[in-house]
Amino acid sequence: MFRHVSGHPKPAGGPAGRTRGGCTTRLPKAGETIIGHKFFIGFGGKGANQCVQAARLGAKTSMICKVGKDSFGNEYTENFKRNEISTEFVGQTEDAATGAASIIVNSEGENVIVIVPGANLLVDSEDLKRAADVICKAKVIVCQLEITPATSLEALKMAHASGVKTLFNPAPAQADLHPQFYTLSDIFCCNETEGAGDSFVGALAFYLAYYPNLSMEEMIRKSNFIASVSVQTPGTQSSYPYRKDLPQDLF
Numbered sequence: 001m002f003r004h005v006s007g008h009p010k011p012a013g014g015p016a017g018r019t020r021g022g023c024t025t026r027l028p029k030a031g032e033t034i035i036g037h038k039f040f041i042g043f044g045g046k047g048a049n050q051c052v053q054a055a056r057l058g059a060k061t062s063m064i065c066k067v068g069k070d071s072f073g074n075e076y077t078e079n080f081k082r083n084e085i086s087t088e089f090v091g092q093t094e095d096a097a098t099g100a101a102s103i104i105v106n107s108e109g110e111n112v113i114v115i116v117p118g119a120n121l122l123v124d125s126e127d128l129k130r131a132a133d134v135i136c137k138a139k140v141i142v143c144q145l146e147i148t149p150a151t152s153l154e155a156l157k158m159a160h161a162s163g164v165k166t167l168f169n170p171a172p173a174q175a176d177l178h179p180q181f182y183t184l185s186d187i188f189c190c191n192e193t194e195g196a197g198d199s200f201v202g203a204l205a206f207y208l209a210y211y212p213n214l215s216m217e218e219m220i221r222k223s224n225f226i227a228s229v230s231v232q233t234p235g236t237q238s239s240y241p242y243r244k245d246l247p248q249d250l251f
Helices: 046-056 071-082 118-122 125-130 132-136 149-161 180-184 194-210 216-230
Strands: 002-006 017-023 038-044 061-068 085-093 099-105 111-116 138-143 165-168
Touching: 038 046, 038 071, 046 061, 046 071, 046 085, 046 138, 046 194, 061 071, 061 118, 061 125, 061 132, 071 085, 085 118, 085 125, 085 132, 099 118, 125 132, 125 149, 132 138, 132 149, 138 149, 138 194, 149 165, 149 180, 165 180, 165 194, 194 216
Parallel strands: 017 099, 061 085, 138 165
Antiparallel strands: 002 138, 017 038, 099 111
């Protein structure tokens, strides 16, 4: 998945998918079945999460991704529209299901996650060519690794060559990351905490696009504050704050 913040700073996003979450007292061991106490289904995908957070802060955003021609894909596209995110480059395919992730969280907040990228892995060079105008006119592009690394790298190259600010979130983590990811990324931002991490990256993309004259320290401080708000409400995208609900001195 990747997204960009373009034109009038506008972020666009990477893989989209549904998240199935469950809460248990502790994480299960291999081969073990345990009883949980909460279950929910929500919208997820790192690029999509980041794009939603940026949009809720007021950024003009676009997603570049693929979903399946299934109920999840239809719902996901509508979710983008509800968040005022451009879906011009959200493709639907019959060749794979919409990406999905299963997340189990214990009472200490530790988690285990299984991601099935699905249609996200079908995002390719042709999709990037179709979106070339919006990528190359963006103020910020954000890439992750829930699409193929080669596609994310190509998107970073396109943006970098056009002078677009590049923000790379190397997740899910890979041991053999291509060296060019480091040279093509203006900001290389790792995260451990999934939901809050995505809120932080989305907020940082917003500030990079709309407040480029702020110091990096100030951008990080403001983005951290927004991410801290997200952890006070259950869910992922459902926890992301809107600009109107935040202290206005952030803006």
